[in-house]
Amino acid sequence: MMMATPLTMTQMIKRAEKYFPKKQVISRTANGIDRFTYKQIAERTRRLADSLQKLGVQKGDKVGTLAWNHHRHLEAYFAIPCSGAVLHTINIRLAPQHITYIINHAEDKVLLIDSDFVPLIEQCKDELSSVKAYVIMTDDKELPETTLSPVYHYEQLIEQGSNDYQYPEDIDENDPAGMCYTSATTGNPKGVVYSHRGIVLHSMALGMADSAALSEKDIAMAVVPMFHANAWGLPFAGVWFGTTLVMPGPNFTPKILAELIQQEKVTFTAGVPTIWLGMLKELEEKEYDISSLRAVLCGGSAAPKAVIRAFEQKYNIPFMHGYGMTETSPLVVISTLKSYQEDLPYEERLDIRAKQGILVPGLDIKVVGKDGEVPWDGKEMGELAIRGPWIASEYYKDERTKDAFRDGWLYTGDVVTIDEEGFIKIVDRTKDLIKSGGEWISSVDLENALMAHEAVFEAAVVAIPHEKWQERPVACVVLKQKGQVTKEELMEFLTPQFAKWWLPDDILFLDEIPKTSVGKFLKRALRDEVQVKLQKN
Numbered sequence: 001m002m003m004a005t006p007l008t009m010t011q012m013i014k015r016a017e018k019y020f021p022k023k024q025v026i027s028r029t030a031n032g033i034d035r036f037t038y039k040q041i042a043e044r045t046r047r048l049a050d051s052l053q054k055l056g057v058q059k060g061d062k063v064g065t066l067a068w069n070h071h072r073h074l075e076a077y078f079a080i081p082c083s084g085a086v087l088h089t090i091n092i093r094l095a096p097q098h099i100t101y102i103i104n105h106a107e108d109k110v111l112l113i114d115s116d117f118v119p120l121i122e123q124c125k126d127e128l129s130s131v132k133a134y135v136i137m138t139d140d141k142e143l144p145e146t147t148l149s150p151v152y153h154y155e156q157l158i159e160q161g162s163n164d165y166q167y168p169e170d171i172d173e174n175d176p177a178g179m180c181y182t183s184a185t186t187g188n189p190k191g192v193v194y195s196h197r198g199i200v201l202h203s204m205a206l207g208m209a210d211s212a213a214l215s216e217k218d219i220a221m222a223v224v225p226m227f228h229a230n231a232w233g234l235p236f237a238g239v240w241f242g243t244t245l246v247m248p249g250p251n252f253t254p255k256i257l258a259e260l261i262q263q264e265k266v267t268f269t270a271g272v273p274t275i276w277l278g279m280l281k282e283l284e285e286k287e288y289d290i291s292s293l294r295a296v297l298c299g300g301s302a303a304p305k306a307v308i309r310a311f312e313q314k315y316n317i318p319f320m321h322g323y324g325m326t327e328t329s330p331l332v333v334i335s336t337l338k339s340y341q342e343d344l345p346y347e348e349r350l351d352i353r354a355k356q357g358i359l360v361p362g363l364d365i366k367v368v369g370k371d372g373e374v375p376w377d378g379k380e381m382g383e384l385a386i387r388g389p390w391i392a393s394e395y396y397k398d399e400r401t402k403d404a405f406r407d408g409w410l411y412t413g414d415v416v417t418i419d420e421e422g423f424i425k426i427v428d429r430t431k432d433l434i435k436s437g438g439e440w441i442s443s444v445d446l447e448n449a450l451m452a453h454e455a456v457f458e459a460a461v462v463a464i465p466h467e468k469w470q471e472r473p474v475a476c477v478v479l480k481q482k483g484q485v486t487k488e489e490l491m492e493f494l495t496p497q498f499a500k501w502w503l504p505d506d507i508l509f510l511d512e513i514p515k516t517s518v519g520k521f522l523k524r525a526l527r528d529e530v531q532v533k534l535q536k537n
């Protein structure tokens, strides 16, 4: 038998301090760039852990964070779970009533808040039932004026905390380490609790050569926010591996991201497709040297083929498509080619890699159709179900658990096909599929085709109720330049690519597509907007 040493996160920060004290965390602030070594980060993390305990945070208590991606947030990422408490990352873009709900539902005892979000929490404070202290993260020496109370300055807590603090040794690998709420279509957000064990194993998966292959040699920049599924686990894995981390800080733009990649020679970066669409536009307008990138990881919604092609062919940067959910830590499948697929013509390789990919080692999936598991033929659609050690087994204190978790599997609500090689393709979210005359139309496929047109910046397709067909697709398009292409020309462009009944009934030109709090197309709002527009016409 082998030793059953616990898989806890404490080993991650300890390893960074011991083996990589000189490596850096580079953090963009509102005023410039801060550089901290892992030696400094590890010391500050211990001091923070000590101070939080002195504020009354005990084992199992939840500590909420409302913050951008920066070194202080990273310190909280370790100080909280390594001291036995639970790191609750809160999505700063949610509506105040949802923020109030999740802080109360999680029973956060302390909140760590970027000064930018103090006004937001002031709006909620009278209804917060569990919070005992507010800690403000700011570059300024003084605290901002606030009605929050009692309020502490993060840097003062770092100064006052003891560097002799020792992380407790009695943390069980199955103890909660983190939590994150995911937005629900209707009703309140749903909470997911991550265990130490899940985070450690998920981090290992990020380091595997056939997945993200994150390593000490990388300079990694998570553009995906630290409040969105733990920035896809990159801060955890990065610290453990001694990776140089670049944190893009507050209110970043494509220009800021391109400059950071150029200046800091970023090798690996990760974010949702809308980030990369914006980046491509910036790169077209101005020249940057982004040749240091060895890979761009993209997930959260389907990466348009045109984006993959542009990064690879125009900028010679490998593009990795992956799929996951808040409930899955998030990495589940990633699109790396098998060795014998490498010799296929580029278009065929692109087709494979535009799929979401194959299962990472450690997990198990199945695709369930009307009559049980679907065949691996790339055609028949079914719902993706997942299980494994970094997959949630329930929603936190939520009766909606029974809808998604059945017989030891998480049912994702994503409709997919699986091909002969095991590559998963997300056809749509169940709720976004267009049900036309008893058949299904994938909004994702239509969007991808439209975004491959050179005049198109963004495209989203939604279902509109129809008397005869039940639902019909309508496309919403944002052009790179107004008037560059007509509706008829776009229809002509789509026609040879789809069966006739798949073609959208209408194409509307918009100035902007509404986005969710994590940068995905907000189909619900778009549907309403389209209906109003169509009625007016």
Ligand code: ADP
Residues within 6 Å of the ligand: 182, 183, 184, 229, 298, 299, 300, 301, 302, 303, 321, 322, 323, 324, 325, 326, 327, 356, 412, 413, 414, 426, 428, 429, 518, 520
């Ligand atoms: P939210 O529900 O707030 O969007 P998540 O980020 O957890 O929160 O979303 C997970 C969902 O995002 C998945 O269920 C799936 O529908 C979608 N998704 C994630 N990655 C991809 C991808 N690569 N392609 C298509 N859809 C994706």
